[in-house]
Amino acid sequence: MSANTPSRSSRPGTRIRPRRALRVLTGTLLLALLGTACSSSSDDDGGSGSSASASASGSPAAAFPAEVDTKFGTVTVDSRPQRVVALGWGDAETALALGVQPVGQSDWLAFGGDGVGPWAEGRYDESPEKIGTLEPEFERIAALDPDLILDVKSSGDQTRYDTLSQIAPTIGVPEGGDQYQITWQEQTTMIATALGLGAEGERLITETEGAAAAAAEEHPEFDGRSVTIGSRTSSGWGAYVRGTGRVDFMESLGFTNNPRVQEEAGTAFSVSVSDENLEMLDADLVVMAPIGVEATEISTDPLFMSLPAVEAGRSVIFDDRDVSQAFATNSVLSVGYALENVVPLFAEALR
Structure with a gap:
C-alpha cells in the first residue's frame, strides 16, 4: 500500500448503511425457539x-x-x-x-x-x-x-x-x-x-492507549492537522464524522476532523459528498478508502486529483484490504495492527 497511488482495490463492506427496520419473528415461532430463555x-x-x-x-x-x-x-x-x-x-x-x-x-x-x-x-x-x-x-x-x-x-x-x-x-x-x-x-x-x-x-x-500515545509522540507533525477520512462507493463519495472509529483513531494521533465535514454531521456516522461539493474533502491530510469499487476510481478521478491536498501529495488511498479493514474495525485488537501499518503512510504523506 502506498500514498496516492493504489495497487489494488479494497473489498466491499467497510462502510455499513444500517437500516432502521428489522423483521421480527412471530410470537409463536420465537417462543418455540426460546424455551426457557x-x-x-x-x-x-x-x-x-x-x-x-x-x-x-x-x-x-x-x-x-x-x-x-x-x-x-x-x-x-x-x-x-x-x-x-x-x-x-x-x-x-x-x-x-x-x-x-x-x-x-x-x-x-x-x-x-x-x-x-x-x-x-x-x-x-x-x-x-x-x-x-x-x-x-x-x-x-x-x-x-x-x-x-x-x-x-x-x-x-x-x-x-x-x-x-x-x-x-x-x-x-x-x-x-x-x-x-x-x-x-x-x-x-x-x-x-x-x-x-x-x-x-x-x-x-x-x-492499547499507550501504543497510540507513543505513536502520537513519535509524530508531533500530526498534532492539530486537519484530516478527512472518506470513502468512494458505487453510489458516490462520503466522509466520516466524529464519534466513529475511523475518526476516533485519527484524533488519538493528534489530528482534527475536517471542520467542513463536521458541520454537515447529523445522526449518521458519515455524510454524503456530491461531485459538485468535492472540495469540502480538502484538508491537511486526505485519507480515502475504496468500498465496492476499484481504487483507481479514486486515484484517476479528475475532481479528486484536483484537490489541493492531493496535488501536494498529502493523500493516502488504502489499497491493502487488511490494513483498510483494521482501520475500519477499530477494536481493541485491530488498533495495534492499524497503528503499525497506517501511521508510516500518514507520516510519509505529510513529509
Whole structure:
C-alpha cells in the first residue's frame, strides 16, 4: 500500500448503511425457539449512563452479578456466561481479546474463515456459527442457546434489541451510541464487565492507549492537522464524522476532523459528498478508502486529483484490504495492527 497511488482495490463492506427496520419473528415461532430463555432488565428512562456500572475484580465470585448500563436500561448478568453470541461491529474481536470465544458471531467485513481479521486469527479453537449483520437470523441465534448476546457496537434499533433480549440478556449500545458511534474503549469496558473480566479489560485499554500515545509522540507533525477520512462507493463519495472509529483513531494521533465535514454531521456516522461539493474533502491530510469499487476510481478521478491536498501529495488511498479493514474495525485488537501499518503512510504523506 502506498500514498496516492493504489495497487489494488479494497473489498466491499467497510462502510455499513444500517437500516432502521428489522423483521421480527412471530410470537409463536420465537417462543418455540426460546424455551426457557431469560431476558434482561431495562429502565424506562434508558439507563443512567453509557459505561459499565460494575467493575469486575478478577474473582469470578466478586464479578457477578454484573450490571452494564445501556441505552435500553441496566442489564444484569447473573453468572459467568458460557455461550456468548457476538453481533456488534468488533464485539467478537473484543471478546476474543478477553479470552472468550463466542459460539456465534457476525462477520461485518466479510473476512470469511472465523469471521475476524488477521490480527485476531488463531484465537478460536472452533469456528463460530456465522450470523447475519444488519438483519441477524434470530432463529439461528436462539438455536445456539446463548446465555449472553453482545450487540454493543450496533445500530441501536429498538426492535432489534427487543427481539434479541427475548433470547438472552443482551448488552446493547450505550446511551448516545446509536449508529455505531462508540469508542473501542467503551466497547471493551462494557463487554469486559459483562464477561466478569473488568480488570483484564482495563489492562487491554491501558496497553492499547499507550501504543497510540507513543505513536502520537513519535509524530508531533500530526498534532492539530486537519484530516478527512472518506470513502468512494458505487453510489458516490462520503466522509466520516466524529464519534466513529475511523475518526476516533485519527484524533488519538493528534489530528482534527475536517471542520467542513463536521458541520454537515447529523445522526449518521458519515455524510454524503456530491461531485459538485468535492472540495469540502480538502484538508491537511486526505485519507480515502475504496468500498465496492476499484481504487483507481479514486486515484484517476479528475475532481479528486484536483484537490489541493492531493496535488501536494498529502493523500493516502488504502489499497491493502487488511490494513483498510483494521482501520475500519477499530477494536481493541485491530488498533495495534492499524497503528503499525497506517501511521508510516500518514507520516510519509505529510513529509
